Amino acid sequence: MANFRTDSRIVMTLDANSAVMVFGAIQGGEFIVEPITLETHSHDLDLCLQTMVKGFKLVRDQLERQPAAISFAFPGPADYPNGIIHGYLLNFPAFRGGVALGPYLRKKFGIPVYINNDGDLFAYGEALGGALPEINEKLELAGSSKRYRNMLGYVFGDGFGVGMIVNEMLNRGDNSCVETCYFPHAKRPDIIVEEGVSIRAVKRVYKEISGDPRELEPKDIFEIAEGRLEGNREAAVQAFAEMGELTGEVALPAANLVDGLVVLGGGMTGAAKYIKPSLLEVMRSKISTLEGKELSRIPMKVYDLDNEEELAQFLKGEQQKIKIYGSEIEVDFDPQKRIGVTVSKMGAGKAIAIGAYAFALDQLDRRNGVSRF
Numbered sequence: 462m463a464n465f466r467t468d469s470r471i472v473m474t475l476d477a478n479s480a481v482m483v484f485g486a487i488q489g490g491e492f493i494v495e496p497i498t499l500e501t502h503s504h505d506l507d508l509c510l511q512t513m514v515k516g517f518k519l520v521r522d523q524l525e526r527q528p529a530a531i532s533f534a535f536p537g538p539a540d541y542p543n544g545i546i547h548g549y550l551l552n553f554p555a556f557r558g559g560v561a562l563g564p565y566l567r568k569k570f571g572i573p574v575y576i577n578n579d580g581d582l583f584a585y586g587e588a589l590g591g592a593l594p595e596i597n598e599k600l601e602l603a604g605s606s607k608r609y610r611n612m613l614g615y616v617f618g619d620g621f622g623v624g625m626i627v628n629e630m631l632n633r634g635d636n637s638c639v640e641t642c643y644f645p646h647a648k649r650p651d652i653i654v655e656e657g658v659s660i661r662a663v664k665r666v667y668k669e670i671s672g673d674p675r676e677l678e679p680k681d682i683f684e685i686a687e688g689r690l691e692g693n694r695e696a697a698v699q700a701f702a703e704m705g706e707l708t709g710e711v712a713l714p715a716a717n718l719v720d721g722l723v724v725l726g727g728g729m730t731g732a733a734k735y736i737k738p739s740l741l742e743v744m745r746s747k748i749s750t751l752e753g754k755e756l757s758r759i760p761m762k763v764y765d766l767d768n769e770e771e772l773a774q775f776l777k778g779e780q781q782k783i784k785i786y787g788s789e790i791e792v793d794f795d796p797q798k799r800i801g802v803t804v805s806k807m808g809a810g811k812a813i814a815i816g817a818y819a820f821a822l823d824q825l826d827r828r829n830g831v832s833r834f
Contacts, residue, residue, distance in 0.1 A: 465589065465819045466490040472821045473520050474814055475513070475533035478619060479503045479552035484516035486524060487818040490590065494523045506555035510562075514569055521570075530572050532821035534579040534813050535562065536620065541637035544576050552619050573828075575821050581639070582816030583726050583809055584614030584624025585631045590815045591807050592724045593626070596766065603776040606793040611721025615641070615708065616809055617729040621658040624816075625719060631820070647710040648703075657707040663700045663729065671696035683732045701735035708736070709743025716744070716800060717759050722766075723802045726809035733767070733804045741765055741802060759800075766803035775801050 466489055476483040484497040497519050502508035521528065538548030544563015546556045556562075563574045577585075587593060597608050610629045616622035623641035625632040632639060642655035649656075656662055663679045671693035677685075682700055685692035712723055725733065744763045747755050764775040778799065782791040805812055 465815070465822055468822055470529040470822060470825070471524060471526065472818050473517055473528045473531045474817050475516065475531075475535075476810060476813065477501065477533065477535055482512060482516055484520045485814070486520050486528060487814060490815060490818060492814070494520055501553075502555075503553045504555055506560065509553075509555055510560075510565065513566065517566070517570060528572060529825060530575060530821040531566055531570060532575040532577075532817040534582045534817060535576050537578050537638075537640075539576065539578070539637065541577050541581075541633065544574055546576075573821070573825065575817070575824055577633070577637075577817070577820060578622060578624075579618070579809075579813055580614060580616050580622030580624040580641070581631055581633060582624065582813045582820065583616050583622065583805075584612060584626050584724070584816070585820060586807070586812035586814065586816030587614050587724045587726070587805060588612055588626040588629060588631075589819050591805060591812050592722060592803055593629075595806070596722060596801070596803075599772075599776055605776060605778055605780055605795060607778055607795050609722050611719050612724060613712065613715055613719055613721065614724045614726065614805075614812075615712065617658065617660075617704075617708075617725070617727035618809075619660055621655040621708075623715070625715075626721065627719065641711050641715070644711040647707055654707055654711055658704050658711075660729065663704055666703055667693075667696050667700040670699055679729050679732065683735075686732065686735055698735050701729075701732045702739045704729070705736035705739035706743055709740040712740065712802075713744050713746075713759055716761075716763075720761065720800065722800060724805055725802070726805040726812060728809070730804045730809075737765065737767075737802065737804075744802070760798060762797065762799040764799060764801040766801035772801075775799060 468489055471486055471488045473486050481498050482501050485492050486494045497516055499512050499516050502512055536550050536553055539546045546562050547559035550556050563576050566574045593612050600607050612626040614624040621642045625639050642653055644654045646652045646654045646657045660679055667682045673692055682697045684690035685694055686697035746758050748758045749755050764771045766772050778795045779797040780795045783794040784791050
């Protein structure tokens, strides 16, 4: 795939949630039109599809030339490679009966349409233009031989999304169903973890602990935690801390398998100071063998990459020289096994858009017989 930052092709995008849909167009990794925001109508399939067509037409009318594709994130379950949305969609009930969304838009606009979930595109965007290259660049500047090619990207929002990067490639699985929301809730294993890691979860936990009858949003609860809004500060802090703990309980086994960086995104990462401590505590926790030997639950040292002191230690590692046997030639060697947790610097919305754009370019290149490798 050509460098997405210098590519001249235009891709129309969509950022959809249950309330509004925001339409745009990207060229060279940057938005080139003013975003168009329309009401979603998630309970009415006819109105929702009409809104999609209207939004993309309004964007297309602003472009100087024909877009190469449409690419965006949409909630699942879905058969993403074929553009079929189906199954139980909590926030888009009109789609539960099954909708051939990709083929529908392709028929309307006559260009390729690529749909993925937000976790996949978030991770892909961070892998190509965010945390992954940023950390690798810092390692290079620090003189380290260590480089990262694997990553987990978690998105906190209406739901709990994940994307997985393996060897710098997006892993969509064989059923386009790489998910984290179906893991069991660590404190209530009979329910899914998304009931503890989502916007509704933070609202519910705060209300249960505090007894506060107000209908508050996570932003309000963060303001209470900060002491800037009246309310139960201890309950507010605990609501975010519980979310961090539950995230850690699913990120830990995933990181054991992927062995890469962990990147957090979504609007609630604005409360990262209350989320990350409990998440890191879980990921640094211990376990024992039958003989009583204490071990870390993950064999890599886990660093907080948003902490300057820990970042410096992470970049330094245990870099050393080792001689090739029978010669005086030395090679670089860093024996420390380590991963890091960081909050997205570009933000989930931008990362998802970059991921959608780059994914479309990659698929278009593959259609034309061009490969990234």
